[in-house]
Amino acid sequence: MIGTQKKYVSQFTMMGTVISLTLFEPNQLAVEAVYDYLQRMDGVFSVNRADSELAAINQYAGIHPVLVSTECFQLVSDAIKYTKQYADSFNVLIGPLVKLWKIGFGGHQVPAAKGISQRLALLDTHEVILDEAQSSIYLRQSGMQLDLGAIAKGYFADQVVKQLQQAGITNAIVNLGGNVKLLGANPLTDNRRWQVGIQAPEAPRGYPALQVEMPARTVVTSGIFERYFKIGNHRYHHILDPRTGYPVENQVDQVSIITERSELAEVLSTVAYFEGPNRGCQLIEQLPHTEAIFIDHEQQVTVTSGLTPRRKGVFTIE
Ligand code: ADP
Ligand code: MG
Secondary structure, three states: OHHHOOOEEEEEEEOOEEEEEEEOOOOHHHHHHHHHHHHHHHHHHOOOOOOOHHHHHHHOOOOOOEEOOHHHHHHHHHHHHHHHHOOOOOOOOOHHHHHHHOOOOOOOOOOOHHHHHHHHOOOOHHHEEEEOOOOEEEEOOOOOOOOOOOOHHHHHHHHHHHHHHHOOOOOEEEEEOOEEEEEOOOOOOOOOOEEEEEEOOOOOOOOEEEEEEEOOOEEEEEEOOOOEEEEOOEEEEOOEOOOOOOEOOOOEEEEEEEEOOHHHHHHHHHHHHHHHHHHHHHHHHOOOOOEEEEEEOOOOEEEOOOOEEEEOOEEEOO
């Protein structure tokens, strides 16, 4: 009976965010395996640890290749592939500009134009040498820096769900700091579907602007209210344009992508942010099992055609 179904929520803080795992039967071993996995990934990818593999790749840019774990090689290869595919928006080499702007990390002034233009020269994927046989990564120019901030959580979410499946778990919610990935059917609803809230851009957590009813998918949002600084009325936010070196200027507050792979959803949420609702919907409509929700500065909502409005603020995906 649905009313007696329990859920088991585990929560911990890691990677600078809150991670929560919801299961529908107790499985402490699986929870600990996920914890250990994410802990290990933090050691590989942390930007705050000088001894992480990612830090070593950046530190030895222009000096020599760095041997890395299979996970690191995989995620960086994926990120480079997407950077080549979406060259005008998603760029994993954006690190030097992120460091220069310090948005969300105590930065409160616009960098000098010269500093920005110098760093734009460091975003070229041809200068990245991925040697699969050696499992090594080399950034050829000194000063180049990988920044996996717009993709890593998606990769982790996909891996965590894979691990849960391998542990025999059939239904789960994985939430990595707002990046949600669902597994299987929802034991708590009559129709076995999931309801996911889309956070309103500036609202406190727990006050969703919209609800989407869906089968097991992932939901990832990119927005400009998490990290920014303001000078007068001008908002400088953390999604930087790799063509100009400045924060993207458009009317979009946030974009949510709903699809099957969380890593792809992460990339698409950034790409769609750049494209805006018109071109963004066109792009997303071409991809199978993928939907997008745009919310603009006027709180105007634009959605792709696979999202059917049910009642005010509620959409469903078949
Ligand atoms: P959110 O954090 O809202 O999910 P994104 O997924 O777009 O937004 O990630 C933004 C982060 O990714 C930034 O904090 C920065 O570390 C990095 N980043 C900024 N601009 C870009 C870009 N054009 N391409 C790839 N990564 C970016
Ligand atoms: Mg993101």
